[in-house]
Structure formats: C-alpha cells, structure tokens
Amino acid sequence: MSTSDIQPTAKYRHDYKTPDFMITDIDLDFDLAAETTTVIARSHVIKKNPQANDLVLDGEELKLVSVNVDEQPWADYQITKTGLTIKNVPSEFTLTIVNQIKPIDNTALEGLYVSGDALCTQCEAEGFRHITYYLDRPDVLARFSTRITANKQHYPFLLSNGNRIAQGELADGRHWVQWQDPFPKPAYLFALVAGDFDILKDQFITRSNRKIDLEIYVDKGNLDRSQWAMTSLKNAMRWDESRFDLEYDLDIFMIVAVDFFNMGAMENKGLNIFNSKYVLAKPETATDDDYIGIESVIGHEYFHNWTGNRVTCRDWFQLSLKEGLTVFRDQEFTSDQGLRAVKRIADVKLLRTVQFAEDASPMSHPIRPEQVIEMNNFYTVTVYEKGAEVIRMMHTLLGEENFQAGMKLYFKRHDGSAATCDDFVAAMQDASGIDLTQFKLWYSQSGTPVLTVTDSYNPQNQQYTLTVEQHTPATQDQSEKQALHIPLDIELYQQNGDVIALQYQNKPIHHVLNVTQSKQEFVFDHVSEKPIVSLLRDFSAPVKLNYNYQDQDLIFLMQHASNAFSRYDAAQMLLAKYVRLNVSHYQQNRPMAIPDSLLDAFRGILLSDSAEPALIAQILTLPSENELANLFDIVDPIAIYQVRQFLLGIFANELYDELTAVYHHNQTSLYQIEHADIGKRMLKNCCISLLAYANDKLVVDSLVKQQYQQANNMTDCLAALTAAVKAQLDCRHELLTDFDNRWHQDGLVMDKWLALNATSPEQNVLSTVKKLLNHRSFSLNNPNRIRSLIGAFVNNNPVAFHAEDGSGYHFLVEILTELNQKNPQVASRLIDPLIRLKRYDANRQKKMTTALESLLKLDNLSKDLYEKITKALAA
Ligand code: B3K
Ligand code: ZN
Numbered sequence: 001m002s003t004s005d006i007q008p009t010a011k012y013r014h015d016y017k018t019p020d021f022m023i024t025d026i027d028l029d030f031d032l033a034a035e036t037t038t039v040i041a042r043s044h045v046i047k048k049n050p051q052a053n054d055l056v057l058d059g060e061e062l063k064l065v066s067v068n069v070d071e072q073p074w075a076d077y078q079i080t081k082t083g084l085t086i087k088n089v090p091s092e093f094t095l096t097i098v099n100q101i102k103p104i105d106n107t108a109l110e111g112l113y114v115s116g117d118a119l120c121t122q123c124e125a126e127g128f129r130h131i132t133y134y135l136d137r138p139d140v141l142a143r144f145s146t147r148i149t150a151n152k153q154h155y156p157f158l159l160s161n162g163n164r165i166a167q168g169e170l171a172d173g174r175h176w177v178q179w180q181d182p183f184p185k186p187a188y189l190f191a192l193v194a195g196d197f198d199i200l201k202d203q204f205i206t207r208s209n210r211k212i213d214l215e216i217y218v219d220k221g222n223l224d225r226s227q228w229a230m231t232s233l234k235n236a237m238r239w240d241e242s243r244f245d246l247e248y249d250l251d252i253f254m255i256v257a258v259d260f261f262n263m264g265a266m267e268n269k270g271l272n273i274f275n276s277k278y279v280l281a282k283p284e285t286a287t288d289d290d291y292i293g294i295e296s297v298i299g300h301e302y303f304h305n306w307t308g309n310r311v312t313c314r315d316w317f318q319l320s321l322k323e324g325l326t327v328f329r330d331q332e333f334t335s336d337q338g339l340r341a342v343k344r345i346a347d348v349k350l351l352r353t354v355q356f357a358e359d360a361s362p363m364s365h366p367i368r369p370e371q372v373i374e375m376n377n378f379y380t381v382t383v384y385e386k387g388a389e390v391i392r393m394m395h396t397l398l399g400e401e402n403f404q405a406g407m408k409l410y411f412k413r414h415d416g417s418a419a420t421c422d423d424f425v426a427a428m429q430d431a432s433g434i435d436l437t438q439f440k441l442w443y444s445q446s447g448t449p450v451l452t453v454t455d456s457y458n459p460q461n462q463q464y465t466l467t468v469e470q471h472t473p474a475t476q477d478q479s480e481k482q483a484l485h486i487p488l489d490i491e492l493y494q495q496n497g498d499v500i501a502l503q504y505q506n507k508p509i510h511h512v513l514n515v516t517q518s519k520q521e522f523v524f525d526h527v528s529e530k531p532i533v534s535l536l537r538d539f540s541a542p543v544k545l546n547y548n549y550q551d552q553d554l555i556f557l558m559q560h561a562s563n564a565f566s567r568y569d570a571a572q573m574l575l576a577k578y579v580r581l582n583v584s585h586y587q588q589n590r591p592m593a594i595p596d597s598l599l600d601a602f603r604g605i606l607l608s609d610s611a612e613p614a615l616i617a618q619i620l621t622l623p624s625e626n627e628l629a630n631l632f633d634i635v636d637p638i639a640i641y642q643v644r645q646f647l648l649g650i651f652a653n654e655l656y657d658e659l660t661a662v663y664h665h666n667q668t669s670l671y672q673i674e675h676a677d678i679g680k681r682m683l684k685n686c687c688i689s690l691l692a693y694a695n696d697k698l699v700v701d702s703l704v705k706q707q708y709q710q711a712n713n714m715t716d717c718l719a720a721l722t723a724a725v726k727a728q729l730d731c732r733h734e735l736l737t738d739f740d741n742r743w744h745q746d747g748l749v750m751d752k753w754l755a756l757n758a759t760s761p762e763q764n765v766l767s768t769v770k771k772l773l774n775h776r777s778f779s780l781n782n783p784n785r786i787r788s789l790i791g792a793f794v795n796n797n798p799v800a801f802h803a804e805d806g807s808g809y810h811f812l813v814e815i816l817t818e819l820n821q822k823n824p825q826v827a828s829r830l831i832d833p834l835i836r837l838k839r840y841d842a843n844r845q846k847k848m849t850t851a852l853e854s855l856l857k858l859d860n861l862s863k864d865l866y867e868k869i870t871k872a873l874a875a
Pocket of ligand 2: 300304322323326
C-alpha cells in the first residue's frame with residue numbers, strides 16, 4: 001500500500017468491543033516446506049452476538065485454497081485486504097480453511113519464516129494472521145492441537161505448544177508429530193519450530209513433586225554454550241515458586257534458540273523461542289553482561305507463563321498488563337539472585353536515558369496507549385520499563401505481603417482468561433484495602449513528572465518541613481496533565497551520619513510519603529539539627545527530581561546514604577551539576593573545570609572498603625552521552641562529548657594511582673559467574689576504561705594490550721578492546737584486526753565488534769560503518785547484525801549521527817529505504833533517534849525534517865514507519 005492511496009488508520013482503546021464469535025478449539029495441520037507450506041485450520045466456532053451474520057477473520061498475504069463450513073464447501077465468502085469474511089454463517093459450526101504460505105519469502109520475520117536451516121514462528125502481536133485466517137486478537141482463547149508433517153532429513157525435530165501426543169513416519173521420507181496444548185490460549189502464543197538441533201536436556205521437580213522435562217534446542221555444535229540458559233531456567237522456576245507461589249503447569253518446557261529474530265525472545269506456551277543472543281554463552285564468547293542478560297530474559301519469558309499466558313491481555317492496549325508486570329518480576333528475580341543494587345541502577349539508567357527521551361518525543365504515550373496504528377511500535381520502554389515502575393510503585397505502596405495477596409486475587413479472578421490493567425489494579429486494591437483510584441492515572445497519563453522539593457528548618461521548634469510540588473509537562477499526545485499519586489521515599493540524616501526517625505506530633509511517619517497534590521507540605525518534629533535529606537530513595541517513582549542540593553550534601557550522601565541506589569544517585573547529581581556548567585562554558589569558549597572536592601569524593605568512593613566493588617564501579621562509570629543529553633532540553637552533542645572527554649581525562653590523570661592500584665587489586669584468575677567475581681571484574685574494567693584516557697599513553701597502551709592478550713574470557717577481552725577504541729589508543733587497530741580474524745565466523749561475538757566500530761570516536765566513523773555493510777560477518781537480513789552496526793551508530797554515536805552536515809541522517813534514510821519493506825519492525829526501531837528532532841538546534845531540525853519527508857514519499861511505506869514519521873512531522 002502506498003501512503004498516497006490509503007492512509008493507515010489508528011485504532012482506539014475506547015473502541016473495544018467483545019468479539020462477535022468465539023473459537024473454542026482449533027486443529028492445525030501443517031504440511032511444511034520452506035518454499036510452500038499448506039495449512040489446514042479446523043476451528044469450532046460459536047456465535048456470541050446473535051446480530052452478527054458474518055464471521056470476519058484476519059489474514060494477510062495468504063493464498064486461500066478452500067473454505068468449508070460443517071465439512072461442506074462454502075462459497076459465500078469474500079477475501080479483503082486484511083482478511084476473509086465468511087458470510088451468513090450458522091450459530092455454531094466447524095470451519096475448515098485451507099491456505100498456503102511462503103516462509104522463504106518472509107523477510108519480515110513475522111508469522112512462519114526461515115531462520116538459517118530451520119523454520120520457526122513469531123506471532124505476537126499480530127503474526128498469526130500471516131499463517132492462516134483467524135480471529136487474531138488476544139481475547140479469543142482456544143485449545144490448539146497441531147500436527148506437523150515435514151521432510152525428516154531436513155527437519156528431524158518438529159515442535160509446537162503443549163504435549164507431544166503422537167508421531168509417525170511416512171513412506172516418502174517425511175514424518176509427522178502431533179502436539180496438543182490443554183490450556184486455551186490466544187493465537188499470539190502459538191508456536192511452531194522445525195529443524196535440526198542439538199538438545200540440552202534436564203529435569204525440574206516442582207514443589208508439588210511433578211517432574212518437568214526441560215529441553216533447550218540450539219544449532220548443532222552449540223551445546224557447550226547452552227548450560228547457563230538451563231541453569232537460569234531452573235533458577236527461575238524455583239524462584240517463581242518461592243517468591244510468587246507459582247508452579248509450572250505443563251509436563252515439558254522447551255526453549256529454541258534461533259539466529260534470526262526481531263527481538264529478544266517470545267513466551268509461546270511451553271515452547272519459548274529465543275534470539276540466540278539470549279541463550280548461548282560460554283566464557284570465551286560471552287561477557288558478564290551477556291550472562292546477566294540471559295538469566296534475565298530466560299526468567300522473563302518463563303514468568304510470562306503466569307503473567308501473560310495463564311492470564312492474558314484483553315486487547316493490545318493492555319500490553320503493559322503482562323509486560324510491565326513481567327518486567328517487574330524479572331527485575332526482582334535478578335535482584336534476589338544477589339544483584340539488587342546493580343540491577344536497580346541499570347534499570348533506572350535505562351529508564352532515564354531511553355524512556356524519559358521517549359516521553360519527550362513524538363512517540364510519547366501512556367503505559368496503556370490510547371491509540372495505535374501499528375501495534376509492533378508499542379513494544380516500548382514506556383510499556384515495559386515505565387510499566388514495571390508503575391507495578392513497583394504499587395509494590396512500594398502496598399508492601400510485599402499485600403502485593404502478593406493482590407497477585408493471588410488477580411489469579412483467582414482471571415486465570416484462564418483475558419484481563420485489563422484495571423482488573424489488575426482492582427485486585428491490588430481489593431486485596432490490600434488501599435485506595436488506588438488516583439494512582440490509576442499512571443496508566444492513562446504520559447510524560448515525566450517533575451518533583452520540585454524545597455525545605456526549611458526551624459531550630460526553635462525543631463521542625464523540618466519539606467514542600468513538594470509536582471508538575472508533568474505537556475507531551476505531544478496529551479496537553480493536560482493531572483496530579484499523580486507519587487510514592488516519595490525519603491530519609492533524613494544528621495551531620496554525623498545518624499538516621500533521624502521520622503515523626504510528626506509524636507507519631508511515627510512512614511519513610512514513603514504519599515505525594516498526591518500539586519503542592520504539598522510534610523512536617524517532621526523532633527529534628528534536632530538541620531538535616532540532610534535523601535530524596536527519591538531507590539528511585540521510588542519514575543520522575544525527575546529538582547532539589548537545590550549543595551555539593552557537600554551530595555558528597556555526604558555518596559558516603560552515608562543507607563540506600564545503595566541513593567549513593568549512586570548523589571554522585572550522578574553532583575556530576576550533572578558540573579556537566580551542565582561545563583557545557584555552557586564550552587559553548588562560550590570558556591575553560592572547563594571541576595572542583596577538587598568532586599574529585600576527592602570520587603576518590604573516596606574508589607578507595608572505600610565498605611562499598612561493594614560492583615557499586616563502586618557503577619558510581620565511577622561516567623554517564624553516557626545519551627544519559628547526559630537528558631539534562632538538556634536542546635541537546636548539543638558536540639559540547640556533551642567534549643565535556644565528557646574532559647571529565648574522563650581529569651578522572652584518569654587525577655585518580656591515576658588509585659585507579660591503577662584498584663585495577664591490580666581486583667584481578668580474578670579463574671573465570672566464574674559469581675556475583676563477587678562479576679563485581680570485581682566490573683570494577684577492574686571500570687578502572688581500565690578510565691585509565692585509558694591518562695596522559696601516559698605508552699603505559700596505558702601496554703596495559704590495555706596486555707589485558708586483551710592475556711584475557712581468558714570475553715568480559716576482560718572486550719573491556720580492553722573497548723578501552724583501546726574509545727580512548728583511541730595506538731593499539732586499537734591491531735586489536736580490532738586480531739578480534740575480527742579470531743571471531744569472524746561467530747555472529748554473536750562479531751556483534752560486539754560491529755557495535756564498537758560503530759561507536760568509535762574516530763573522525764571517519766561513518767565511512768567505516770558504510771564499509772562494514774560489506775564485511776564478511778555482516779548481513780542486512782539479520783536483525784542482530786543490523787542492531788549492532790547500524791543501531792549502535794544511530795543511537796550510541798550521537799556526535800557522528802548528528803553530524804552538522806546531515807551525513808548521519810542521510811545514511812539512515814538509505815538504510816531505512818532498504819529495510820522498510822524487508823523488515824518493517826527492525827526499520828521502525830532504527831528510526832527513533834531521527835524522530836526526536838525537537839531536541840536539536842534549528843539546523844539539525846531542518847535536516848532531520850528533510851530526511852523524514854523523503855522517507856514519507858517511499859513507495860509501500862510500512863505502517864510502522866508511517867506512524868512514527870507522521871507523528872514526528874506533526875510535532
Ligand atoms: N512478548 C514478546 C514481545 C513480542 C514483540 C512483538 N513485536 C517478548 C516479551 O516481552 O517477553
Ligand atoms: Zn515480555
């Protein structure tokens with residue numbers, strides 16, 4: 001469809017209608033081949049709306065072969081652009097549809113497609129309609145049975161949801177397997193995989209003593225990289241039993257790793273399909289971050305079995321019902337595995353960097369969107385990460401016990417059905433007795449609230465008063481904003497570091513304040529000296545905080561705050577202040593500087609023996625350029641880069657001896673995935689990443705080279721390579737070449753190398769990126785490679801992407817022109833940095849507008865890109 005003929009139209013949350021028909025059971029029969037697959041779908045259909053005459057099914061790019069109603073040919077139907085309308089149907093009947101599809105031509109990787117030598121599916125959100133005509137909406141739940149027939153030599157394994165109930169051989173070299181899933185489910189949870197794999201098998205005994213078969217399917221030869229995924233799966237299963245009282249429900253749980261996948265993974269019932277990036281790991285190929293990422297995604301998809309599959313979404317506007325909640329659950333899983341502070345810091349960084357930017361962009365939307373053109377555009381950090389923060393705030397307001405009671409009630413009410421966000425909040429409210437009426441605004445209001453806090457201390461009556469004002473700036477989707485219910489976690493300290501008990505009129509006050517009005521005062525009695533206040537502890541709400549901290553208060557909090565996140569956050573606030581100052585100095589050609597007290601504070605943290613190495617590393621890691629960009633309404637990428645370089649240089653030279661000592665002190669000889677060791681490696685590698693900027697290039701060059709050459713694991717190897725590239729050490733060329741020669745056959749490892757090349761500060765980085773499009777390891781058909789090279793360039797190299805001559809924008813236009821039809825979902829993710837034009841100066845805005853306008857003229861512009869481009873141009 002060219003946008004000039006038909007404009008894609010939006011769907012609105014308020015237009016939800018219950019379906020006219022239900023499908024209770026569907027028997028699928030696949031005659032599989034990559035070139036042509038024949039699908040027979042036999043459904044039991046029941047009319048729910050007596051007024052409805054026609055059954056309107058969704059279906060796209062399908063070749064219809066036949067339609068039967070109650071086993072008789074049915075001629076009264078019409079094929080439309082978006083589906084099949086079967087006219088004048090009885091009130092209850094068996095519908096048999098035969099159609100054909102072409103997996104080999106499916107480059108969008110939605111529906112049934114080819115990944116390497118295998119065939120696999122991706123159906124969420126609306127991929128099932130690319131397989132057969134169906135009621136492809138999440139509130140139609142049916143029992144699925146699936147028979148797969150295929151050539152046995154090409155496809156020795158034929159997998160689908162549920163339990164394998166029969167199989168057999170056919171005379172012509174083909175075989176078949178019959179699967180049955182006893183749990184009714186929406187079509188988006190359907191999955192099918194056919195291929196040849198190595199399998200890692202294990203078992204899990206549930207707490208009620210049921211034996212579950214666990215199977216991880218990986219490409220042949222990758223068995224040695226699958227153990228961590230299995231360990232993570234078993235940990236996740238155990239954790240969901242102990243923390244959430246939830247047990248697995250089928251007899252088998254399968255994970256298949258595929259190389260071609262649009263996102264991280266998919267929670268299909270009993271048959272999770274994963275991007276191989278989130279399954280495969282061994283110390284030589286995967287970093288600590290990869291290991292942590294695998295654990296978290298394996299957990300996330302497994303946790304969906306209850307939050308998503310057993311209770312699913314009524315409609316796609318409710319996506320955060322399952323995603324926000326499941327992200328919250330996976331965050332808690334990682335935290336309970338022993339990484340709470342580091343995990344919290346990482347999650348808040350992501351939220352502040354990417355979600356705050358999204359909320360300030362033309363794509364701003366509430367965690368429960370009101371209108372959608374292309375659903376795939378709404379698998380966003382807002383729905384996922386801000387959605388998780390909303391669940392976390394409820395957890396903070398209710399406490400663990402009430403929250404778990406709310407979960408129980410939620411499952412009691414909605415197990416086996418499709419629910420809404422309102423249903424979830426109602427369960428939390430009913431189970432706890434806590435009024436969440438105002439809190440629910442978080443679901444419908446977009447934007448990042450700003451909390452402005454002022455305080456006063458009265459020594460006469462020993463009273464301390466906090467005045468809290470909240471204001472949510474207008475967003476592109478919503479101009480009017482209301483006051484939200486914001487949990488504000490605080491702590492007061494005396495100068496000696498002692499905590500001051502919170503009380504008012506002789507009654508204790510809880511440390512989580514309920515901010516509910518646009519302006520509100522909180523008074524504390526018996527405060528014997530002017531306190532130092534720690535605000536927004538543990539990031540108790542997804543807001544921006546304004547409070548006029550003095551440097552010495554922040555330095556105090558860096559050392560004394562009892563909450564680890566608050567110590568990190570104090571350091572961030574201190575840095576933010578001097579980044580702002582120096583950006584303006586840089587812009588006015590004035591010299592940049594920071595006070596010695598700031599350096600001393602960071603030195604103190606570096607040498608602290610009370611803080612965990614992982615936390616020290618988080619505090620000492622300077623914020624990225626994108627994090628810093630969020631300090632400004634109008635972003636000056638060059639000034640930010642220069643200030644950051646300046647800070648890196650000062651830290652490296654002024655803390656040189658301390659960094660060197662800590663670097664040597666935190667070596668680990670044996671590589672083990674254990675939290676203490678991960679923390680040490682984080683700190684050691686944080687030190688080397690700073691040291692690389694020291695003036696004594698000869699010494700640091702050889703230190704970095706030595707680490708690269710002696711590393712027995714990818715974490716240390718990549719950290720050294722990254723240090724060399726980022727600080728532009730002489731050894732960088734030699735090391736980059738060595739890495740390429742060593743790993744070019746391994747796509748997942750080369751993703752790290754591609755991303756590093758794309759984010760290099762090198763002057764000619766764009767021409768390097770263009771050359772790498774032809775690199776032996778690169779392919780524009782593989783989403784992982786695209787994200788690593790092009791995604792890294794446009795998102796994480798702001799200086800080059802926003803080059804004043806517009807070359808970065810022009811490059812992205814060329815890429816999107818090619819990807820628009822090939823893979824609309826991947827294209828749509830890549831365009832994000834280009835639609836944020838309002839955040840840049842007039843010259844850049846103009847060039848970004850021109851780029852967007854040229855994309856709008858593309859033939860067959862996908863709905864995905866159309867939605868974002870039109871919003872951006874309307875801004
Ligand atoms: N539910 C899937 C995401 C599907 C994305 C569709 N474009 C993975 C997850 O969130 O667990
Ligand atoms: Zn999810």
